[in-house]
Amino acid sequence: MLYLIGLGLGDERDITLRGLEIVKKCKKVYIEAYTSLLSFGISSVGCSTLEELYGRSITLADREMVEERANDILSEARDSHVAFLVVGDPFGATTHTDLVVRAKKMGVEVKVVHNASVMNAVGACGLQLYRYGETVSIPFFTESWRPDSFYEKIQINRTLGLHTLCLLDIRVKEPSLESLCRGKKQYEPPRYMTINTAIEQLLEVEQTRGESVYNEDTTCVGFARLGSEDQMVVVGSLRQLLMVDFGAPLHCLVIVGKTHPVEEEMLDFYTVRKETPGLKEKETA
Numbered sequence: 445m446l447y448l449i450g451l452g453l454g455d456e457r458d459i460t461l462r463g464l465e466i467v468k469k470c471k472k473v474y475i476e477a478y479t480s481l482l483s484f485g486i487s488s489v490g491c492s493t494l495e496e497l498y499g500r501s502i503t504l505a506d507r508e509m510v511e512e513r514a515n516d517i518l519s520e521a522r523d524s525h526v527a528f529l530v531v532g533d534p535f536g537a538t539t540h541t542d543l544v545v546r547a548k549k550m551g552v553e554v555k556v557v558h559n560a561s562v563m564n565a566v567g568a569c570g571l572q573l574y575r576y577g578e579t580v581s582i583p584f585f586t587e588s589w590r591p592d593s594f595y596e597k598i599q600i601n602r603t604l605g606l607h608t609l610c611l612l613d614i615r616v617k618e619p620s621l622e623s624l625c626r627g628k629k630q631y632e633p634p635r636y637m638t639i640n641t642a643i644e645q646l647l648e649v650e651q652t653r654g655e656s657v658y659n660e661d662t663t664c665v666g667f668a669r670l671g672s673e674d675q676m677v678v679v680g681s682l683r684q685l686l687m688v689d690f691g692a693p694l695h696c697l698v699i700v701g702k703t704h705p706v707e708e709e710m711l712d713f714y715t716v717r718k719e720t721p722g723l724k725e726k727e728t729a
């Protein structure tokens with residue numbers, strides 16, 4: 445049996461009781477470490493924090509392992525109980541549906557234990573989850589690769605008055621181009637896109653495309669470390685949010701669509717003010 449178990453967003457204690465009971469009885473426990481991050485990060489130290497609470501040794505499954513060795517994991521799950529831990533909810537990232545499809549094709553039984561995901565935790569700012577359009581992903585731009593397909597999706601959402609959740613790129617265990625050319629893989633240090641970088645890229649694309657989908661005055665919500673003790677939620681124009689240092693990862697951004705008066709009342713609690721933590725310039729307008 446393959447158990448896909450959501451860990452939630454905060455720390456190791458956010459696993460559900462049912463998830464924990466299953467982990468304790470599994471022969472092998474993997475943790476997926478490339479689509480999200482717990483508040484303490486996932487390092488060898490991070491894993492040991494989990495191992496201590498869960499009482500099991502945990503194998504870090506990076507993208508390479510899941511993509512290249514999925515069949516090994518699934519073969520193990522055919523003969524014994526295997527847990528595959530995912531930060532957030534297992535279906536909060538597109539990748540894990542693929543694992544389920546492969547498991548079902550191999551005749552491996554799958555059970556899922558859900559948990560909180562960034563996809564619903566953004567509800568914290570007061571914007572109704574029912575009033576979101578398609579979620580977009582913003583990838584890190586490079587010198588020669590500046591994909592902007594998120595622009596049309598934001599355009600459609602905004603035409604319909606819907607909010608847009610922008611998920612920001614995570615690069616872990618990426619082989620450096622240089623090392624690939626030399627034929628010996630070496631990895632870049634992990635990178636997590638900040639809200640500031642996402643805003644710079646969004647504004648660059650608006651400037652290039654020029655279809656007035658949004659501008660510096662468009663209201664947005666920046667979120668950092670949702671679900672953790674020190675989570676940040678700040679509402680302001682794109683220009684104002686550029687002035688906020690949101691601190692450690694993970695970050696995401698919502699572009700606000702048409703609002704209901706109750707949504708506005710909630711947003712007001714989080715609106716950027718002189719005392720907003722992380723504000724780089726003590727000016728808010």
Ligand SMILES: C[S@@+](CC[C@H](N)C(=O)[O-])C[C@H]1O[C@@H](n2cnc3c(N)ncnc32)[C@H](O)[C@@H]1O
Nearest residue numbers: 532533536537561562611612669670694695696
């Ligand atoms: C693939 S998604 C989320 C996957 C995860 N399984 C889930 O259900 O939450 C990963 C992206 O969501 C955003 N994200 C995830 N956790 C977050 C958090 N705690 N606070 C802010 N943004 C978060 C980041 O932009 C990150 O790059």
